[in-house]
Amino acid sequence: MPTVIDTTPRILYSCYSNVSRDGEQFIPQHVFGFIVSGSTTVGMDSKMYTFNAGDFRFLRKNQLSKFVKLPPAGGEFKTVSITMDEGTLRSVSEELNLKADIPYTGENALLLKPNNLFRNYIDSLAPYMDEGQEISKTLTALKVKEAIMILLETNPELKNVLFDFSQPGKIDLEAFMNKNYKFNVDIARFAYLTGRSLATFKRDFAKTFHTSPNRWLQLKRLHDAYYLLKEKGWKTSDVYMEVGFKDFSHFSYAFKKTYGVAPSTVA
Missing domain, CATH: 1.10.10.60 (Homeodomain-like)
Structure with missing residues (x-):
């Protein structure tokens, strides 16, 4: 039996002030994120990726990562992260009749080219983040599906990542x-x-x-x-x-x- 991983879709808002933070984490689900302020460096599979304020990013699931989060001088480090659960991804795959054609061989962390769809999507989350109110499960599910649809619209090649539901293969x-x-x-x-x-x-x-x-x-x-x-x-x-x-x-x-x-x- 493979180890059990959390399959809950989430919209996470992180805010740290004054000091840098570093640590490590396992990334069990694909993540679409936006750096509101500050910068972060992520290490995956012997590669380092740096994201700055205003950057949109995509992190591939099933990765071990180390990170450093740096707030701007006198300010706060802020990010918005949307995790994409397998249930929602399977639902979208069936709805659109889209499947992974070939194994994905690209980077595990991607800097996404900014566009209005990304910006409008993040802006739509701002009222919930600014007021600190919890987003309901129903709305979270809708917003996670919206994030998936936007990624497919702007970066169609990501279907080979998003809709790859295979377990990690046996490796060295x-x-x-x-x-x-x-x-x-x-x-x-x-x-x-x-x-x-x-x-x-x-x-x-x-x-x-x-x-x-x-x-x-x-x-x-x-x-x-x-x-x-x-x-x-x-x-x-x-x-x-x-x-x-x-x-x-x-x-x-x-x-x-x-x-x-x-x-x-x-x-």
Whole structure:
């Protein structure tokens, strides 16, 4: 069984002031978004994408990403994001009799050329965002469908992305894990993204790395942490999240158990 992902359509309004924010996330659904103010850099599959105020963007589903969000000087970072659930996409696909013709091989994050349809659509959401009122499920469903229709009208080639309902295919496990081990997601998510059931993932992992996924991930992250502390002079408080640990106390305990010293004493 693939890992369960949220399939709820959403319209999200983000607003941060004064300080930059960084982190990581799994993108389970396609996202159409607009940068109201500030800028953001998104890292996906070893590529970096930068979006600035006034930019419209499209993010492909099933991606692990790292991000940095920067507010303008003295202002706020603001974005509007519309997530497109599979149910709505399937409905539009059937209604318009449109299907993916060929596998999509383009970028995972796209800077979309601005146009009046995009601008008018975002303007139609402004009253709800400005007043901070919650958008009803019925209206959300309608606006998500509208976003899909506008994307198809302005970028018809995106049908090969939007209407591809296949599960991630089985890929090279070793290459994927060595590229993405710093992402703090559960094992079921790694299994899903490599096109495997959890049981098959664990079995293939043992054949490839000769250990369990949890053990390999911990040692790989601890090795990186030791390097950053010893060779790069990083602060302990900055290292643990960088290498993929969620909790500092767990990182500190695992580090001491592996290296015999607390991370704060490495110099």
